[in-house]
Amino acid sequence: MSAFYPNRRRLLRTLVACGLTPATAWLASRPAEAAPSSLVFGDQAGGLRALAEAAHVLDGTPYAFRWANFQGAAPLFEAQRANAVDLAPAGDLPVLAAAIGDPSLKLVAARVGSASSPGIVVQADSPIRHVAELKGKTVVVSSARGSISQFQLYGALAEVGLSRADVNVRFVLPVDAFAAFEAKQLDVWATFDPYYGTAVQRGARVLRDGAGINSGLGFITASGAAAADQARRPAIADALRRFQRAGDWAVAHPDDSARVYASLTRLPLEAAAVITRRSALHQRAVSNDDIATLQRVADSAFNDGILPRAVDVRSITDRTISDA
Structure with a gap:
């Protein structure tokens, strides 16, 4: 699709100057001789890294780490499934979709953000004014099947009496x-x-945001190999505590957080401020309520045909790492 935009390279630098990495580049990138306590932090569009660097929570870690940045959850989880990424942040639906492909992954922390962060947009001059007018139209969904955007689209269609068969989804x-x-x-x-x-x-122009459809929950997952590795589990627990402190800092210092995010991603400060305010900043151990909420999302997505089979959320949750 590079022919869509003649200055695509400049656009990519603007959006993801923090270094989006194709999943294929990471599948064989973890050196076999790496120390067992070293960690690879997966990220999406630089969000978690910007948060951690803004709060300086990773200064002085007693283990080695590096970042692997991806443009969306699908390539991120491809890398995690190949054990090239240890920790991966994502929204509720992508986590469930990943668990179907890799039931060994574990939910190790929950993150709370704004349900309005995904949205359906149209061109400023588009004649489409209401979701009901999408019938017969083509809607592009990012990034892949099982994304929060797909869940939101189907929810928005259901609100106005349309089904997924009423639109052409790409x-x-x-x-x-x-x-x-x-x-x-x-x-x-x-x-x-x-x-x-x-x-x-x-x-x-925003046609519909995710409020009232999406849960607003995100999660950090550990790869099955990392969660089972007794040498890496203490480092994972420490990293989760640091990320939680970073979220607390960002809530208390929203302007500073937005500036660091804008600097890292080269996004305009105005856009960075909006994005960081509704990001999943509040991190906590996965609670029974989080499990119940995610189970409802899983059941709904399965019934809607977004997920090919049911997911038992409790079976993919590991609360022992954060409890430690």
Whole structure:
């Protein structure tokens, strides 16, 4: 889809200057001789890294770590499934979709953000004004099947009496979709932050955000290999505590957090401030309520055909690491 936008390289630098890495580049990138207590932190569009660096919570860690950054959950979980990433942050639906492909992954922390962070946008001059008018239209969803954007789209359609069969859904990774949207090659796009916030800041019109549809919950998952590795579990527990402190710091210092995020991603400060305010900053151990909420999402997504089979959320949850 690179033909959509002649200055695609410049756009990618603007959006993801913090270094989006194709999953394939990470599948064989973990050296076999790496210390067993070293960690690879997965990330999406630089959000978790910006948070940690803004709060300086990773200063002086007693273990080695590095970052692997991806444009969306699908390539991130591909890398985690290959044990090239130890910890991965993602929204509720992508975690469930990943668990179907890799039931060994474990939910090790919950993160609470705004349910309005994903959204369906149209071009500023689009004649489409209401979700009901999407019938018969093509909607691009980022990033892949099982994304929070797909869940939100189907929820928005159900609100107005439409089904998923009433629209033509195409799945496109968010960077390519952003380029196409900027070039006005697509009119309707269901996506998530930071792409959603950036598109709106550049003039896109919001057709429906995720409030009342999405849970607003995110999770940090550990790969099955990392969760089972007794040498790495203390380091994972320490990293989770540091990420939790980073979220607390960002809530108390929203302006500073937005500035660091803008600097790392090269996004405009105005867009960065909106995105960071609704990010999943509040981190905590996975609670019974979180499990129940995610189970409802899993059941709904299975009934809607988003997930190919049911997921038992409790079976993929490991609370022993954070409890330690």
